Structures are given as structure tokens and as C-alpha cells.
Amino acid sequence: MTKMKYYSLNHNAPKVSFQDAVIQGLAPDKGLYFPESLTPIPFEFYKNIDTLSNEEIAFEVIQQFIGDEIPEANLRQIISETLCFDFPTVKIEHNIYSLELFHGPTMAFKDVGARFMSRCLAYFNLDKKEAKNTVIVATSGDTGGAVASGFLGVEGVDVVILYPSGKVSDIQERQLTTLGQNVTALEVDGVFDDCQDMVKKAFLDDNLNYKNLTSANSINIARWLPQMFYFFFAYKQLKSENKPLIFSCPSGNFGNICAGIIAKKLGLPIEHFVASTNANDTVPRFLETGFYDPKPSKATISNAMDVGNPSNFIRIQEIYNNDLSEFKKDFSSYTFSDNETEIAIKTIYKNSNYIAEPHGAIGYLGLKKELLTHPNSIGLFLETAHPIKFIDTVEPILKVKLPIPTQIESVLNKKKRSIKIKTYEEFKEFLKLQ
Ligand SMILES: *Cc1c(COP(=O)(O)O)cnc(C)c1O
DSSP states (O other): OOOOOEEETTSOSOOBOHHHHHHHSSOTTSOOEEESOOOOOOHHHHHTGGGSOHHHHHHHHHHHHHTTSSOHHHHHHHHHHHOOSOOOEEEEETTEEEEEOOOSTTSBTHHHHHHHHHHHHHHHHTTOTTSOEEEEEEOSSHHHHHHHHHHTTOTTEEEEEEEETTOSOHHHHHHHHSOOTTEEEEEESSOHHHHHHHHHHHHHOGGGGGGOEEEOSTTSHHHHGGGGHHHHHHHHHHGGGOOOEEEEEEOSSSHHHHHHHHHHHTTOOOOEEEEEESSOOHHHHHHHHSOOOOOOOOOOSSGGGOOSSOTTHHHHHHHTTTOHHHHHHHEEEEEOOHHHHHHHHHHHHHHHOOOOOHHHHHHHHHHHHHHTTOTTSEEEEEEOBOGGGGHHHHHHHHTOOOOOOHHHHHHHTSOOOOEEEOSHHHHHHHHHHO
16 A cells, blocks of 8 residues: 655645644644545445444544555544444434534543544554654634643653643533543633644754654644544445435634545545634635635633634635635635524524534534525534533523533542743743653
């Protein structure tokens, strides 16, 4: 089998292997890595998909992106540890399904990418124990928990999570701070942007070059690409309906939806994509005006999507060769306010007795809008987190009490451990001592 090469979207850095792309995160010219080729999976695979397990599907899907860099047996093991939970499609209305991605250990879809990436890094570290990798990640809430849990106990990898003090929910904070082992939480006296700035500075800091720092957000191909899997799992479940499928992804950094578009390029029969956003509407405005004009992020109740300049959008533009009219054939994007989101949460509960959280509700709204012009299609919205993760928003809107799932219960009585920092210098000192 051949190797897959990855090139930088800034086109000013050498092509690299899968391993190097994963370890570097970002290319030396600060561009995102992109696979050199996308080869459709043979028709037989799609014909027989309903006879395959999720593990078998994931292996077929990801294989070409890794080539011979991870032996088949190890890759199958990584996949099986990644996919330790279900991805059900739940019928909400006629022709409308929720694709539930929140049954993992931290109850957010980021569990898939985080678990896959951590195990790839561990594999690459097997034969060089002395060269530890340090994964640093800034979080506004959801990413940190998934990364902490995904990397917990993984050999040869230290994880450092920076989060803004007092700005994440109680459950989110516990998911970050109670694990221990190779995971350290730094509680930053500041806002999310301060955390993000410290992480960016560390990557550019020549005095830290020797540390093998890497990032664990969706710019990293090993966190981004496995997100293709659940589009295939959804197809497997709904194939027998024999109708065109439309996916609506609640989008922030656009990693998830971009992985869905890659799945379509591999031959998965998806009719159309909807990128549903909150008030951070850079992409919907782009589709309307043809002018990409990022704005500073605005705070909303769907805070995991409060992104003003989505980092993966450049990958989507690459897939469509920057051709806006081709892009619009496959893709729509709509923006919704907090008020509309709250009304949708109420409507879904009233009509379908289904509890959606703010991100999923925005996905639902975008889907409803798109389906107006596709009456014979089946629509799915990605429910990207469990409502319990947004309990402070969902309970007052619905006036219900949410039961606490076991995954969450297990962190509630654990002791919080964090190190408080304020400046970049303190962060740097901490990294040097690691
Ligand atoms: C991260 C996140 C999103 C946005 O996903 P992107 O891949 O960044 O577009 C949506 N919903 C939830 C709950 C998230 O945590």
C-alpha cells in the first residue's frame, strides 16, 4: 500500500506523511494540512454497508489516509477503542432524524476525534519512549473535556488544558480538572481568547521548540478526519428508506461538516449539506455575498460555536477549488439567533417529546429551512452534545429537571485540581518543568 501525503494549504512547506502531519498539527508555514488525494471507496462497500460493523466501516473509510504508516492490526485496535459507544439516528418528525453523537465518555461528538488522535500519537510514540509529546489545548468548554478523557492514561503523551477561570460550566470544569494522571488543567485568569493566545504563542516560541508540542483541535488531521465516520453510520441506518439524505451540522470551526464533505467525495451518497450557525454568521454571509469577511466572535447560548473565523473553512474551499457556484450546489448555510434557538428547543420538546440542546436545535432549524425545497428527502441534524452539558440553558427553557447520566455522575463527586496562572510567562515556566 502506498503512503498518503499531506500538503499545506499555504503551499509554502514540504509535503509530509500522516505521522508528521499528526505530530506537527499545523504546517511550518502555518497552513492546515490537506490530503493529496481522495479516492472513492468501491461501490461494493456501499452496497453491503448494512452488513458491516461500525469498526469495519471506519477501517475502510480511514485506511487510505493512513496508508501503511500504522499496521492493519494496530489501526483496527485504535478504531475499536475510539468507537466504544453508539451513534443512533432517532426519528423526531416525518423525514427528520436526530443523529446522536453524544453517547461517548464526555457526551460530546468531540470524543471520536480526541480518542482517535490520542491513540495515533501513542502508536507513533511506541518505539521512542524518551521523546514525549505534549498536547496543549485551549478550551471554551467542550473540547477540553473530550481531549482530557481521550488522552487519559495514554503512554508518552502529556496533556495540558487551558481554560478561562469561571467561564466554563460546573460539569465542564469537573470533566477537565478531576482526571489527574497525564492530564493537567491550567485555570487562566482571563477569557477564552487569552487561553488561545497563550497556546498560539507557545507554538511560535523558539525556547519551547525542543518540547514536541502539538495541538488537539480540529486543525489536526487525526482529530478532524475520523469525524467522517458518523456520516457513514447514519447512511447505514437509513439506507433502506431509499431517499436522498441531507445533513445539517451545527457549525463553529466547520471541522465536522468538512469531514462530511470528504465522506461525500469518497462516494457516500449525500444530497446536500447545511451548515447551521448561531449569530456568528461569517459563512452564511459569504454564501450570500461571495465575500469572506470574518468578524470577532459573539457570545451565544450555543457557545461551542462562538467562532468568528472558522479555521476549517479553508479546507472546504480547497475541496471546491474556490468555485462558489459548485460549492452552492452541495451546500447551504443559515444563521439563527438565541431567541430562535430557544423557541426551537421548546417546539421540539412539545411536538416530539425530545430534548435538544442549543447546538442540536440550531441544526434542526437549518434542516427545516432546507427541507422546504427538498420535500422527498430525509434530513438529519447532528445532535453534537447531550442536553446535560448545557443544563443551565435547557432546564429553564423547558422547565424540566434533567436526570444526570452515569458518565457525568462519575465526575461530580471528584476533587477539582487546577493550577492557576495569569501570564504567558507562567505558562511557559510550567511547560519547561513538565
Ligand atoms: C465543537 C462543537 C460544535 C462545532 O463543531 P465544528 O466542527 O467546530 O463546526 C458544535 N456543537 C458542539 C456541542 C461542539 O462541542
